[in-house]
Amino acid sequence: MLIVLPLIGTLLCFLLPRQVKALGLMTALAIAASAVALLWQLLQQGAMRYSVGGWGAPLGIDLYADGLSLLMLLITATVGLAISIYANAAFKLDKLVHFWPLWLLLWTALNALFLSADLFNLYVSLELLGLSAVALVALAGGSAALGAAMRYLLVSLLGSMLYLLGLALLYHSFASVDIAILAQRMESTPAVWAAMALMTVGLLLKTALFPLHFWLPPAHANAPAAVSALLSALVVKGSFYILLRLWLEVFPLSHAAPGQLLGLLGAAAILWGGVQALRQTRLKMLIAYSTVSQLGYLFIAFPLATTMAWKGAMYLLLSHALAKSAMFLAAGNLLLFGGHDRITQLDRVAQRLPLTLAAFALAGVSIIGLPISGGFIGKWLLLTAAMQSGEWGWAVVMILGSLLAAAYIFKVIGYAFTQAEVTHEACEVSKTMGATAFVLALAAIVLGLIAPWLLALMDIAEPFAMSSAALNAGAAA
Amino acid sequence: MSEYFELPLLILASSMIPGLIIFMLPEEAVRTRIALNMSGALIKVMLVGFVIWGVSNGQQYETRLPFLPGLDLVLKADALSILFITLSTVLWLVTTVYAIGYLENSPHRSRFFGFFSLCVTATVGIALAGNLITFVLFYELLTLTTYPLIVHRGTEEARQAGRTYLIHTMFGGALLLLGTVWLYSLTGTLEFTQRGFVSGLLPDHDNSLIIIFVLLIAGLGVKAALVPLHSWLPRAMVAPAPVSALLHAVAVVKAGAFGIVRVIYDVYGIEVASTLGVTLPLAIVAAITVIYGSVRALFQDDLKRRLAFSTISQVSYITLGIAVAGPIATIGGLVHLVHQGMMKITLFFCAGNLAETLGIHKVSEMDGVGRRMPLTMAAFTLGAFGMMGAPPLAGFVSKWYLGLGALDAGQDWVIFILAGSSLLNAMYFLPILHRAWFREPMHEWPATHYLWRRETAWALLLPPLFTAFLSLLLGLLASLPYSPLEWARFITSLQYAL
Amino acid sequence: MNNAYLYALTGIVLFTLGLYALIIYSHLLRKILAINIMASGVFLQLVALSTRARPLLDAVPHAMVITGIVVAVSATALALALMLRLRDASGSAELIEESTE
Structure with a gap:
């Protein structure tokens, strides 16, 4: 076993x-x-x-x-x-x-x-x-x-x-x-x-x-x-x-109030994590705060508590797992390569480590929730669930979170393209390391293409049924 | 029809696959890269030609892939998408030739051409999108793939421009997404339908629909460079000339304008939009943009920036034509989508030639270039006159229809906007022409290594000549079957059931 | 108030004391001890409260507590080892607020 x-x-x-x-x-x-x-x-x-x-x-x-x-x-x-x-x-x-x-x-x-x-x-x-x-x-x-x-x-x-x-x-x-x-x-x-x-x-x-x-x-x-x-x-x-x-x-x-509380904390996490990530000067700290922010999304499902919301959160969870691991591995490569991970000095990695940067960028796409990626599917499901329950406040928070994510990820990518003087002797980064990061990032993207299949898998034994049934009962009463 | 199920996919693949392969090519593999680019472009032209022929014979092309439960990824070739797709495909071919000549010997060409092909893929995807979610998908993809092209040069200025671009487009994309989700939760469908799919909601959800409309248009308006969302465009001019030519003159801004057309026609439907009272404000915004862009263009000394502001102004003609909400104005707006693309790309090619061959970036340095590069400047002149709307060039045709349509729809004020804009166009283009043809050169031109007529490399010269010639043809032969004007008429007849 | 509840109450008190100490003291050894006290409180709680669920002796919570103690011992061992390493590396057995660069 x-x-x-x-x-x-x-x-x-x-x-x-x-x-x-x-x-x-x-x-x-x-x-x-x-x-x-x-x-x-x-x-x-x-x-x-x-x-x-x-x-x-x-x-x-x-x-x-x-x-x-x-x-x-x-x-x-x-x-x-x-x-x-x-x-x-x-x-x-x-x-x-x-x-x-x-x-x-x-x-x-x-x-x-x-x-x-x-x-x-x-x-x-x-x-x-x-x-x-x-x-x-x-x-x-x-x-x-x-x-x-x-x-x-x-x-x-x-x-x-x-x-x-x-x-x-x-x-x-x-x-x-x-x-x-x-x-x-x-x-x-x-x-x-x-x-x-x-x-x-x-x-x-x-x-x-x-x-x-x-x-x-x-x-x-x-x-x-x-x-x-x-x-x-x-x-x-x-x-x-x-x-x-x-x-x-x-x-x-029926747990409306605690669910709301979790949702609020999640929303706060999205925004706070995003802002903190934007303020970081070191790449790995930025990614770590991005995790704080992304975890917040998972909790948005609690106040909504519809099947669609749970599935959205699960989808985000899966794609975040792939994308974030890719991102950390890419960051590890950059760290090894340049000897440091200060964001403003990521000079010329775009030219010198294309595979790693591609991994970072693709993972970023999923983290931001841009199509085509697993992150987009998850966010789409959550957004639709929020809109269908008429709770557009959550939707706005999620969109803001995406914008923040876009801001901190493109901050990194933007610096990677600059032609500043090279400050460090490059260390060798093995091909395997770049490739694994890239494959993980690619998987996060692919997750955006196999949504119908994965969502069907989630339905095995209907783990979300009880919550929704309870909700319906509550709505009926 | 099921037998042509794959055709739209093939059209996408004809630029995507070369793009992806090019990423993997080493920098030195020039021949392979050129071969890939050109064959991709040619195949695409042929495929599109086939589709045009099919659609005009009543054939339907649709690809449907499962994407989410209840939501498919739909690629569909209808009359409207044909218009945009033909434009981008033909111009892609031309620009590829130009870019090969322009970027000879510059670094990172694999990266450049890879993203370039992906951009075209995204543009074609936008054109073919059969529902709003597919549209949003490719719209965001376009943002992502254009970013590396803007920052391509890697200077600090380029990075800043890229940042401005991203801030604008990401924000626009977010608004668009929000509007889309909202619409989906109200209607349960996002399929583009002739004359809209929201009319069922009309009496009860008026306010929601208006807000959604504003969200969608604001999201699209960023790319279409509607004032006040336009400021990324002039800055993005740091990109290499082919990028400015194809993307900023054609693909990106047109994608925004095209999206606005889609939203008004196939999401809301022109009648619903008029009932909601959202078309007039849009027309006013577009009119303001037309005038504002022209006025700003007047004061730019940098040639590419002047052209950029001119683009801002000209693209809003399209929006204006749609928003005036009469059939004839619609024809004008739609046909301008093609005409403006032809003329503006000519101008940008010429500007690129000047910068590349003679190092001229500013209008004030252009004294006497007409003698040094007569063919380039001839093309430039044709484009400029077209922009001013001089008959019999393409620009005249679209302006004529816009004006007629405005009168027809009872919106007489638009005439003044058009006249004012033409006047302003003349004010910022004529001095350039005057300098180029009639003034003495300020100093000796740098010696050239191009043998052929001392002008410039053939790959740089032929594309502007070709597009200038086309824009002349488009004006002269506007009433022939299969011309853009006829297509626009055809589309309009579907929308208004004439 | 029977015996079981008395034990349970003691468990709660121990837990709270441990929590208090965990937050207040900065020395790591004290923190580790505090966690251990919390654990004892929880175990006491588990055993004491189980009597109410089934009037006869219930084996399950005892099994849980034994497992819990094993886990707690290994956790403590890890914590102590980590503390020693930290002291070697940074010269003090306290957690300093990290200054983010």
Whole structure:
């Protein structure tokens, strides 16, 4: 299965540090292949439930896969594979010895997270995710990276604690932590509200929603490029995924006010992240703030809460994963190439690193949400959902966010075209590194062309149905 | 028709595929690049010719690809798109020849020609778009692909110009997108339909429709350089001459104007638009732009900037003709889409020749160039007279119809605008001609290495001569079948059911 | 007020104390300890509250707590190691506000 495979890989890499390159890559390929196999299975049979050890729901550990988790697994496999290849080219062997076990552990955690069917299992995988991510950030060494890692660790632990406390309250009320069982027994009591608040705040902290985003930019900007890409593309999405599951399935009560609040925070994140990104002088900081801004979009779906809005948010999530990882990898190349990442001195990379710049530009297109790209589809769905509910305020915020994104991305591209004097001796950037970034960016664009197919995948087992049904019931009443 | 399903796609591909291949070519592969460019352009001309023949025989060409649930990507060749597509295809061929000559030996040609081809793809996509979402898609694509061309030279000035351009167009694109989404949430369709698809909403959603109209027109007006959204255009003149010629005189501004035509005809329908009372304000804005552009052009010493302001003024003729909302004025506006393109590209080619061969950038340096480069200046003169609207040149035909149409629609004031603008045109073009032909040169011209008649390289000389000749023909033979004027009549008859 | 609630209440108090300490103190060791105290509070909470859900002894929360403790131990180990590295690198075991260049 998807969880065991990377775990075995982790152990092997840990035990056999000399063959780490080949072992890691083989594991990555195997995981990607099994994700595709799962896709095949789901297309044939619909949603799947699997009991580990045959114990069954209340006691044992259940795994569950539907359209939502499938897409997350697939995107993880895609981005993961690309980053694996990139890392093999970018890191020296002494770094790789540490990188591979940690990264495969992180992959284990992600896969476990997307497949878990109960809240406690989610907690364990979330914690595993956090810890391995922190260790990866610390991989860069140096006081800035270590400080950022420490801060990240504390925030991550605090978030998990809040989540666990909420979980305790839920267990107290309903004597189960299985998502499906909870969904059946759910009722509106003060304890449930408290649990919901605690868990949501904890997860928001990990997802870095404004104003809980303060830890993200330093952590993402100071990590090595491959790790930044992982963090921005996948790790924050893990906690968002849990949040989505909770709101869609566990608490599908009428939650208008909290939803509005999340939406407002999301809107604030879009604008604040955008403005901050525009103000940055260092490329990686800019990209990190752009992540803050883009995460805000995902939360716009909460106040709208229609199927279309959820799908839009999911689509944005997927394309952001691809585009942002491409962007960080491209930034890593530029950093290596010029020895620095000050935006105003990106002289002549347009001529000297065309592939990397093309990757950055294409990823930028998706981030801004220009056609043809996955970002455009996501934004289009969200915008239409907002307009259909008559809430044009959200639409305006989204458009403004896009304009901000355009401003900060073209700021970078504009400088890349200038003919200023070359300040640094160029370092060699291997072809593989440029190519992986480019392929990821291209995938983000391609996402804009296969929308009907992907949206159909999301419908496997209708993960969004309950929320919409609750909404309809609320509208009828 | 299903048997011609792929044809619009092929038209797109004929410039996109060479563009993408050119990106991968090394800088030195000059021959391969030229071959690719030229064959792409020629194939496109042939395909378009085929489509013209088909459409005039009542054939339908439509490509439909699933894009989003309930929304397809539609490429459709109808009478209106033919007009624009023919213009851009023919001029692409001409400009490619020109650009090959112009950019000889300059750096980064692969990048330049790659984006150049993609731009044309986007323009053709705009022309062929069969619904608003497809239109928006290619419209944004055009923004993206023109940006690298504006900053191509890589100077600080170019970067600034690129920034101004982006700020304008991104903002316009955002407004356009907002309007589109809003419209979609009201109607549930975005398909271009003859005489509009919004009339069902009329009594209840008047205000929404008006706001959407303003959003859409403002979004398109940026590219069409309507005052006060025009200021990117003169700045964008830092780009190399072929870019200014094809894109800023033709593709980009025309894409905006073409979009306005589409919105008024095929989204709202002329009757609905008149009922909503939005056409008159648009006509006024267009009229202001016509006069403002001409007045500003009067004071420019930089030749390309003068031409740019002249473009701002001339493109608004199209908008004006549509917004006057009478059938004859519409003919004038539509035909001006083609005529203005021919004349303006001639002027820009000539300006590029002067700059490239003699290093002349300013009007005040042009004394006596007519003797040094008689053919170029002859072409320039033809273009300039056309702009002023002197018969029998192409510009006269469109102005004639505009004026007649305005009278016909009872909007007499437009006549004064037209007359004033022609006068201003004369005021800023005649001094140039006077200097070029009748004054003594200020100093010796730099020695030339071109053998052929001492003029300039053939690749630079032939395109302006060709387009100047065409604009003469268009005026002389305006009433022949298949001429732009006849097409415009045909389109108008569909819209107004004459 | 029965015993279970007393424990639960203690759990909450511990959690809050830990949270307070986490925010207030700047030394990393104290922060790490604070997190540990928070964790103890949560575990206490879990065990205490589970008695109400099922009158008989319920094994599930105990299993959860054991898992939780394992996780907490490893997290603490990582945090301590990181703190030491940070002290070596920057000379102090405190988090300094980053000055963004």
